[in-house]
Each structure stands twice: as C-alpha cells, then as structure tokens.
Amino acid sequence: MKRGYRHIKTRLAVIGAGIAGFAASIFALEKAIPVVQLGHTGAIAYTTGYLDLFGVSEAGIIDDPWAGLEQLRRTEPEHPLSRLANEDILTAFEIFTTVLSKMGIGYTVPGSENLHGLLPAGLIKPTLSVPATMLSGIKAMRRNEKTLIIDFEGLAGFSALEFKANFAGKWDQISTHKMSFPGLPSGQAYAETMARAIEVADTRQQLAEKIIQAVNGEKYVGLPAMLGMHEPDEVHADLERLTGLEIFEIPTIPPAVPGIRLREMFERVLPARGLVLEPQLKVKHVDFADQKVHLFLSGPLEDLEVEAETVILATGRFLSGGLNAGRNGLDENLLDLHVSQPPTRNDWYRLDYMDRRGHAINRAGIETDIDMRPLDVNGRPYSDRLFAAGAILAHQDWVRQRCGAGLAIATAYQAVEAAGRFLHG
Amino acid sequence: MIRTVETQVLIIGAGVTGTGIMRDLALRGIKCLLIDRQDLNAGASGGNHGLLHSGGRYASSDTETAAECRHESDLLKRLAPQCIDDCGGMFVAVDGDDPEFAENFPEACAKAGIECESLSIAEAKSREPQLSDKVFAAYAIPDATVDPFRLTLENVNHSMQLNGSSFMPHMQLTGFEVAQGMIKYANVLDTRNNESIRIAAEQFVNAAGCWAMNIAQMAGCDDVSLVYSKGTLIVSNTRITSGVVNRLRPPGDGDILVPGGTVSLLGTSSLTIDDPDNIHPSIDEVDRILSEGEAMLPVLGSSRFIRAFCGVRPLIRSAGSASDGRKASRGFSLFDHEDQGLGNFVTIAGGKLTTFRLMAEKTGDLVAARLGNDKGCQTATVPLPSGGVVHWSEPGLAARNWCKKADPSDLILCECEMVPQSSVDEILLQAPGAEDHMSLKAIALRSRIGKGACQGAFCSMRVTSYLYDRGVYEDNEGMLMMRDFVNERFKGIRPVLWDRQIPQMELAETLHCGMTGLDLVNKKDEPS
Numbered sequence: 001m002k003r004g005y006r007h008i009k010t011r012l013a014v015i016g017a018g019i020a021g022f023a024a025s026i027f028a029l030e031k032a033i034p035v036v037q038l039g040h041t042g043a044i045a046y047t048t049g050y051l052d053l054f055g056v057s058e059a060g061i062i063d064d065p066w067a068g069l070e071q072l073r074r075t076e077p078e079h080p081l082s083r084l085a086n087e088d089i090l091t092a093f094e095i096f097t098t099v100l101s102k103m104g105i106g107y108t109v110p111g112s113e114n115l116h117g118l119l120p121a122g123l124i125k126p127t128l129s130v131p132a133t134m135l136s137g138i139k140a141m142r143r144n145e146k147t148l149i150i151d152f153e154g155l156a157g158f159s160a161l162e163f164k165a166n167f168a169g170k171w172d173q174i175s176t177h178k179m180s181f182p183g184l185p186s187g188q189a190y191a192e193t194m195a196r197a198i199e200v201a202d203t204r205q206q207l208a209e210k211i212i213q214a215v216n217g218e219k220y221v222g223l224p225a226m227l228g229m230h231e232p233d234e235v236h237a238d239l240e241r242l243t244g245l246e247i248f249e250i251p252t253i254p255p256a257v258p259g260i261r262l263r264e265m266f267e268r269v270l271p272a273r274g275l276v277l278e279p280q281l282k283v284k285h286v287d288f289a290d291q292k293v294h295l296f297l298s299g300p301l302e303d304l305e306v307e308a309e310t311v312i313l314a315t316g317r318f319l320s321g322g323l324n325a326g327r328n329g330l331d332e333n334l335l336d337l338h339v340s341q342p343p344t345r346n347d348w349y350r351l352d353y354m355d356r357r358g359h360a361i362n363r364a365g366i367e368t369d370i371d372m373r374p375l376d377v378n379g380r381p382y383s384d385r386l387f388a389a390g391a392i393l394a395h396q397d398w399v400r401q402r403c404g405a406g407l408a409i410a411t412a413y414q415a416v417e418a419a420g421r422f423l424h425g
Numbered sequence: 426m427i428r429t430v431e432t433q434v435l436i437i438g439a440g441v442t443g444t445g446i447m448r449d450l451a452l453r454g455i456k457c458l459l460i461d462r463q464d465l466n467a468g469a470s471g472g473n474h475g476l477l478h479s480g481g482r483y484a485s486s487d488t489e490t491a492a493e494c495r496h497e498s499d500l501l502k503r504l505a506p507q508c509i510d511d512c513g514g515m516f517v518a519v520d521g522d523d524p525e526f527a528e529n530f531p532e533a534c535a536k537a538g539i540e541c542e543s544l545s546i547a548e549a550k551s552r553e554p555q556l557s558d559k560v561f562a563a564y565a566i567p568d569a570t571v572d573p574f575r576l577t578l579e580n581v582n583h584s585m586q587l588n589g590s591s592f593m594p595h596m597q598l599t600g601f602e603v604a605q606g607m608i609k610y611a612n613v614l615d616t617r618n619n620e621s622i623r624i625a626a627e628q629f630v631n632a633a634g635c636w637a638m639n640i641a642q643m644a645g646c647d648d649v650s651l652v653y654s655k656g657t658l659i660v661s662n663t664r665i666t667s668g669v670v671n672r673l674r675p676p677g678d679g680d681i682l683v684p685g686g687t688v689s690l691l692g693t694s695s696l697t698i699d700d701p702d703n704i705h706p707s708i709d710e711v712d713r714i715l716s717e718g719e720a721m722l723p724v725l726g727s728s729r730f731i732r733a734f735c736g737v738r739p740l741i742r743s744a745g746s747a748s749d750g751r752k753a754s755r756g757f758s759l760f761d762h763e764d765q766g767l768g769n770f771v772t773i774a775g776g777k778l779t780t781f782r783l784m785a786e787k788t789g790d791l792v793a794a795r796l797g798n799d800k801g802c803q804t805a806t807v808p809l810p811s812g813g814v815v816h817w818s819e820p821g822l823a824a825r826n827w828c829k830k831a832d833p834s835d836l837i838l839c840e841c842e843m844v845p846q847s848s849v850d851e852i853l854l855q856a857p858g859a860e861d862h863m864s865l866k867a868i869a870l871r872s873r874i875g876k877g878a879c880q881g882a883f884c885s886m887r888v889t890s891y892l893y894d895r896g897v898y899e900d901n902e903g904m905l906m907m908r909d910f911v912n913e914r915f916k917g918i919r920p921v922l923w924d925r926q927i928p929q930m931e932l933a934e935t936l937h938c939g940m941t942g943l944d945l946v947n948k949k950d951e952p953s
Binding site: 043046048056060061119120121122123124125151153154156157158159161162165166168178186187188251253254317318319324325326327345346348349351352353354356359361362399400402404 | 705708709712834836837838883886887889890891893894896898899900901903904908911912915916919922923924927928930931932934935936937938939940941942943944945946
C-alpha cells in the first residue's frame with residue numbers, strides 16, 4: 001500500500017493532547033483562531049476528573065485558592081501561576097468549565113473556595129471545580145449526612161470499607177454495601193465496562209432496583225465513577241429519578257472513567273466545533289523557518305506536514321513524553337529547549353519519598369517569559385512563534401500542590417492570548 | 426504483669442543463619458523460639474545477590490573458605506533443590522585485567538577442589554552472548570543461585586512441623602537477666618503493640634548478623650568485634666545472562682552479575698561503615714558498579730533497572746581488616762562466651778549465605794552438647810522438605826497457579842507479577858510469622874507483590890483496598906502502612922531513576938499523592 005501524505009495550513013498548531021492541549025484548542029476556538037491539535041493523548045487517563053487550581057502548600061490544605069495564590073506570589077514568584085493575575089485565571093477557568101458543560105460533562109462553577117473532592121481511599125483533594133456527578137458527595141461529607149457507599153464485586157482497588165475507615169472521625173454516618181454489577185459475568189470488572197453498560201436503560205433500571213434494596217434510611221449513595229461514558233449527567237439524573245436518592249460518583253484508580261470520559265468527549269465534540277484534531281500521528285520534527293513553522297508528523301500509514309504560523313507546546317512532563325531524563329541530565333524531547341533543572345541526578349529526588357516539600361525534579365522544566373514563550377539559556381525567546389503551556393513548565397509541582405488543572409488551563413489561556421496578539425500583531 | 430514465654434532455646438535473629446539453627450536444633454528434637462526485631466531476612470540475608478558460591482571467588486585468596494563454599498553448595502544443591510537455580514557460572518577477564526591473575530585461577534580452584542573448565546572465547550560467548558568483545562580469558566565454574574527468602578521460610582516451616590518450634594517477628598530485645606553465670610530471661614518488646622514479654626530459656630543463641638556485636642554487649646560480652654561492610658546491588662527488569670558472570674580479578678565493585686529468576690542482580694560495592702542501621706543505596710554506588718559492570722557486559726549500559734538495595738556484611742574483625750571490608754575474613758566464628766562468665770549464651774557471627782548450614786551445625790553442636798542432647802546434626806543428610814505456603818516468593822508461580830485454577834472471581838491484585846487475591850488470603854492465613862497483624866510489607870516479603878516493573882505503585886493500592894475489604898484495618902492504619910511501604914520501596918528505587926523509570930515514578934507519585942492523598946495522611950497524634 002502506498003504511504004499517504006497530507007499537507008495542512010493553520011494559524012495555530014497545538015502539540016499535546018492533555019488538559020493543557022485541549023484547553024488551548026478550546027480557547028483558540030473561542031477566539032476564532034484556526035487551530036490544529038497534534039499528538040497522542042497524554043496523562044489525561046489518570047485524572048480524577050477534578051479541576052484543581054491550588055490546593056496544598058507546604059503548610060497544608062488551602063481552603064481559599066485565590067488568597068493562596070496571593071501568598072504564592074510572595075513565596076514562589078517564579079511559579080507559573082504566580083505570574084498570572086487571579087482575574088485572568090478565573091476567566092480561563094470559567095470559559096473552560098462553561099465549554100465542558102456545554103459539550104456534555106457538567107462542571108460546577110468555580111467559586112471563591114476549594115471544594116473537598118472525595119478520593120477513593122477516603123481522603124480528600126482540595127479542588128476548585130468538580131464534575132456535577134460528584135458534587136452531592138462533597139455536600140454529604142461536609143454535612144456528615146447518612147450515606148451508603150457501594151462497591152462492586154470484581155472492581156479491584158475500590159473498597160467501600162476503605163473509604164469509610166479513612167473518613168472515620170470526619171464523616172461517621174457511612175454504611176457500606178458490596179454488590180455485583182447487573183449483567184456482568186463474575187470476575188475482574190472494570191469501571192469503564194460498567195460505564196458503557198449503564199448507558200443502556202435496562203441495566204440502569206436493574207442497578208436502580210439493587211440500590212433501592214441496599215439502602216436503609218440513607219439519602220445519599222456513593223458509587224465508584226462509572227455513571228456513563230458519553231452522557232454522565234443524563235445517566236446520573238435518571239438514576240436519581242429511578243431511586244429517589246442523591247447519587248454521587250467517587251473517582252477510582254486508573255484505568256478510570258473520568259479521564260476517559262473527558263478524552264472521548266474532546267475527540268468527539270471539538271472537531272465538530274472546528275478543531276482539526278490529529279490524535280494518531282506523532283510529531284517527529286519541527287522546523288522554525290522565517291515566516292512559518294513546519295511540523296512533520298508520521299503514523300503507521302501516512303505522513304503529515306503542518307504549516308503553522310504559531311505553535312503551543314503542551315507536551316507535558318516525563319509520562320507524556322515532553323521531557324526526557326537521561327542518566328546525566330534532563331532534556332526537552334522535541335526542540336531540545338533549555339530545561340531548568342537541578343545540578344546533578346543526586347538532587348532530583350529527596351531521600352524521603354513522601355517529604356512534604358516534594359522533589360526538585362518535579363520543578364524542572366521550561367522557563368518562559370510573561371507571554372509564555374520558552375526561553376533559551378541566555379533568557380531570550382526561542383522564537384516569537386513558540387509558546388508553552390501546562391506541566392512542562394518549570395518552577396511548579398502540580399502533583400503536590402494540587403494545581404495541575406489550574407496550571408494547564410491558566411497557562412493555555414495565557415499562551416493563546418499571546419499567540420492571538422502575535423497573529424493579529 | 427509481664428507475660429513470660431518459655432522455650433528450650435531462644436534464637437535471636439531470623440536471617441538464614443538463625444532459621445538454619447532453628448531447623449538444626451529442631452531436627453535434634455530441641456524446641457526453639459526464634460525472634461526478630463523486624464521480620465524474616467531483614468538484614469544481610471535479604472540484602473544480598475542470592476549467589477550460591479562455588480568458591481571460585483575466594484579460590485585465589487582464601488583456599489579454606491573456597492573449599493567450605495564448594496562443599497556446602499554441593500550439599501544444598503542436593504538437599505534443598507527447590508530453593509536453588511543450578512544455573513552455572515563463569516569467570517571472565519577483560520582487557521586491562523591482570524593476565525597473571527587469570528592464568529593462576531585454574532590452579533587456585535584445583536587447590537580448593539573446585540571444578541574449573543577453561544573456555545575458548547567463542548565458547549564463552551556462545552554460552553553468554555552478552556559478554557564483551559574485550560574478554561580475553563573465561564572459565565566455567567559450578568556457581569548457582571539460591572532464593573534466600575524461600576530458604577528461610579522453608580527452614581521456619583520445617584522447624585514448626587518437626588516439633589512445634591515457633592517464630593515471633595517484631596520482638597525487640599531490650600535486655601537480659603543474668604544470675605550465677607547464666608542468662609535467665611531475655612526481655613523483649615513487641616514493637617507492634619508495645620507489650621513487654623519475658624522469655625525464659627535454657628540456652629540463648631545470638632544469630633543477629635550485623636547486630637550480633639550489640640546483642641553480645643547487652644549480655645555483657647565484649648569478645649565479639651565486627652566490621653560492617655555495606656554492599657549495594659541493582660536489579661534489572663529482565664534476566665540478562667543465563668548463568669552467574671564474575672569478573673576474573675581481585676574482588677572489586679561491579680564484578681558480578683547474578684540471575685534471580687526473571688531478573689538479574691548486578692553487584693557489589695563494598696564500603697566500610699560505622700553503623701549498620703539506616704542505610705540506603707546511593708547514586709554514587711550505583712554509577713560505580715554500573716560502569717564496572719559494563720566492562721564485562723556492555724548491554725548493562727542500556728538496560729532498565731528497577732531497584733537498588735543494600736545489605737551489611739557482618740565481618741569478623743581481625744588484624745589488618747579494620748579499614749577495608751574486602752580484605753576482612755569471610756569466615757565465621759562461634760563464641761561460647763564461657764571466658765566472659767556466661768554458660769548458656771552463644772554467638773555465631775560472620776560467614777556467608779552459602780555456608781549458613783555449616784554455621785548452624787557448629788552452633789547446634791555446642792548448644793546440643795550443653796543441653797546433653799547427643800543426637801547429632803542431621804542437616805547434612807535430611808533433605809529440606811518443600812512446604813506449602815512458603816512458595817509464593819517464587820517468580821511466576823502465582824501466575825501459573827492462577828491460570829491452573831482458572832477461577833475468574835479470583836482477582837489479580839499485582840498485575841506485574843500476576844499475584845491474585847487468593848495468594849494473599851493464603852499468606853494471611855498460613856504463612857510463617859503471619860499469624861496476626863499482617864502488613865503490606867509482610868505480605869510483600871512473602872510473595873512477589875511489589876517486585877515487578879511498577880515496584881508497588883499499583884499493587885500497593887489494590888492490596889491495601891483488599892485488606893480493608895477483608896476487615897484487616899478499621900481506621901487509617903492501612904493507609905499509614907501503605908505510606909511506609911512505598912516510602913521504603915522508594916529508597917531502593919531512587920538511585921536507579923533515569924530513562925524509562927522516571928515516567929513510572931511520575932505516574933506513581935500522581936497515584937500516591939494526587940489520587941490517594943498519601944502525602945497528607947496523618948497519624949492520629951501527628952498535626953494535620
């Protein structure tokens with residue numbers, strides 16, 4: 001078979017298919033900038049579905065993320081979120097969650113306080129916005145409501161007893177129940193399979209009946225996240241209608257539904273809104289000529305050349321392939337950009353894994369100017385046409401600080417704004 | 426009131442020597458209680474490369490130790506084959522190594538009675554294709570590997586079956602009560618619940634490995650003097666050679682690669698240290714053994730390593746050994762402590778994994794004689810039986826059993842090593858030392874859990890959930906144990922973090938902190 005070849009032109013190319021990449025495409029579409037998004041899906045499958053902004057500092061859990069960011073600007077002025085204004089961050093968050101809700105996954109409106117997102121092992125994640133299907137659990141915990149947590153036979157890594165044991169003292173009115181999922185054979189079960197099965201009305205009906213039988217005076221019922229893949233809000237509403245109960249989802253360990261749900265929705269809905277999405281091809285090489293950027297991609301069957309006026313690099317860290325860690329140092333994979341990093345391998349990690357200060361390697365990454373343009377070792381922009389967003393940025397620890405989504409959304413917003421200014425220059 | 430436990434012989438230290446003594450005595454009909462400050466193989470017995478020495482390593486410098494190794498390894502291959510992979514070994518010299526040392530090797534082996542076959546370079550490379558092109562001399566010798574976890578588990582299991590001897594883990598010795606030249610009681614603290622227990626015995630055996638000097642001192646004996654030599658090894662994620670490959674030169678860093686089931690272990694460094702506690706493998710040591718190892722096997726430079734670990738060799742201090750662990754004797758010493766004024770205390774110290782049976786025999790002879798037991802040692806003739814629940818440490822076994830049983834409701838908890846929940850159940854119910862208070866760490870010690878490519882990132886969460894589901898924990902104790910487990914694992918992972926291990930680590934941290942919140946878990950008395 002002959003190898004295919006295509007050539008496309010665009011004003012903006014986004015490299016990366018994580019939250020930052022999709023957020024950049026969404027902001028570009030909102031501004032009517034023609035956009036092509038390239039690259040494999042990153043670490044999006046590992047998300048809880050929660051959109052955190054800034055949840056934890058060395059002092060502990062942060063309740064007011066906006067005040068927390070003001071504090072961060074004093075303690076960590078180089079942090080990417082320190083360099084953006086709260087009002088821009090809020091605008092970015094509002095646009096993003098509004099678009100997600102319109103696209104088919106309802107998200108709560110970002111407010112002035114962090115919500116205590118529930119985690120499967122019975123701890124919390126301070127987070128700014130949560131999927132609508134997860135909200136009533138947060139309410140139930142805050143008010144110590146009588147709640148039934150259900151787990152399913154065969155779903156490894158989710159135990160209602162574990163959830164209950166670790167919330168003990170904070171949320172005492174939890175009872176638990178283990179049941180089989182209707183229609184599934186016994187054996188290893190996956191949340192993804194359940195999520196697709198429950199989209200069938202008959203399965204939903206059967207599950208509703210089992211839930212009704214299991215409750216004993218509880219008004220709230222928590223389930224592992226599996227309330228549908230494509231229309232979670234409809235599935236959720238229907239299950240609440242069928243049971244007459246307040247139902248909520250709890251994220252599970254990967255492979256987990258909330259991340260797959262987001263990915264599938266982006267891939268399904270964004271092309272219909274004008275995004276040219278090329279998720280199968282890998283960017284092999286990028287060439288910055290005088291007036292254009294040429295991106296060369298290849299896949300198993302075809303090659304693609306993209307001619308873009310501007311590029312946003314949102315390729316993530318090590319797991320998504322943005323950065324590479326050799327025995328003698330860290331580098332950036334696509335353009336060999338300058339990577340701010342600790343002096344030696346000995347400095348990458350502390351001796352104590354769970355040290356609350358986190359590890360230096362997680363703060364390595366690309367440094368940019370205020371317009372999100374990556375800087376070379378001398379502090380000069382690599383190109384006027386190149387912008388960076390998301391986890392690849394230096395001077396942040398998104399895992400420990402619970403700021404991954406906020407970082408992705410806010411820096412993608414800033415990068416698109418800057419790219420827009422350049423294009424309309 | 427303090428609880429008193431009575432036994433004929435108390436053995437302190439549940440490494441391979443302590444458990445070997447337990448079995449030796451049990452075979453003579455003597456009832457033992459074995460205790461350990463932590464759990465089985467917590468010291469050097471669990472921190473070595475699992476080499477069953479042919480003696481070749483010592484042939485050029487210490488004929489006596491070499492001959493001892495040859496004799497003991499022959500015995501173990503016959504009597505405990507289930508613990509041994511008789512994979513053979515090779516000594517190779519590469520450009521830059523001393524040709525005279527290589528030339529004299531066959532004669533040194535002959536003196537110690539070790540079979541040594543000279544190989545052509547082509548023959549050596551056909552046996553081990555990964556060997557460097559710079560190899561100029563190669564000899565085959567009968568090296569093998571032994572699973573030290575299986576060995577200790579089998580020793581304990583057999584002793585329990587023989588005469589009801591027993592094992593109590595997590596017992597910290599706090600002191601001895603001595604009267605009229607005899608120890609009356611050993612006082613211990615159960616570190617899991619802080620219960621003080623008094624153990625009465627007729628004879629007390631100190632087999633505490635690198636802590637033997639401290640234990641002897643607690644009994645007022647100052648005759649045991651040890652040098653602590655720290656050794657670091659790294660584990661690859663695949664098996665690189667079919668047999669053991671040794672560097673043919675005087676012992677040095679990175680001079681041996683030992684297969685261990687589905688992986689290989691590259692070792693070993695030697696660093697004299699002052700304190701055997703709180704050690705961890707360092708990045709410097711890993712870089713050093715790796716660059717030396719690459720001289721023999723260039724493929725090591727691009728191999729994926731999943732973990733490093735270290736142990737402390739307890740070496741007997743002798744003239745000239747104070748500053749260099751490598752030159753100290755690898756032999757062992759038995760102290761009867763009679764010149765220290767004690768008639769029922771014995772310390773066994775030094776030695777090596779390969780000679781553990783002989784060490785146990787000599788100790789057993791002394792203890793039995795003092796008890797008036799003349800039955801004689803039987804470990805050189807009675808095979809070590811293969812017990813039921815001790816085998817989950819064998820690579821691949823859990824997977825084979827799971828396939829054979831084909832019960833779809835038996836969930837896989839560790840996907841790297843295919844360990845199903847039924848193995849965890851079995852370990853919880855029956856494995857030696859598992860009677861109560863089973864932690865994730867203790868289950869991992871007795872199975873392959875956490876030993877695969879993800880190094881416990883996923884299975885720690887699944888097993889913890891499962892233990893909660895079984896009602897093992899009722900508060901956040903399980904979460905704290907999981908935190909301890911991943912923290913402990915990290916010490917070994919940290920020095921081999923580069924290339925493909927970094928994305929793994931990033932994912933693990935995302936799961937443990939973002940998804941689980943382990944970094945924010947607090948003990949009840951810790952501030953939040």
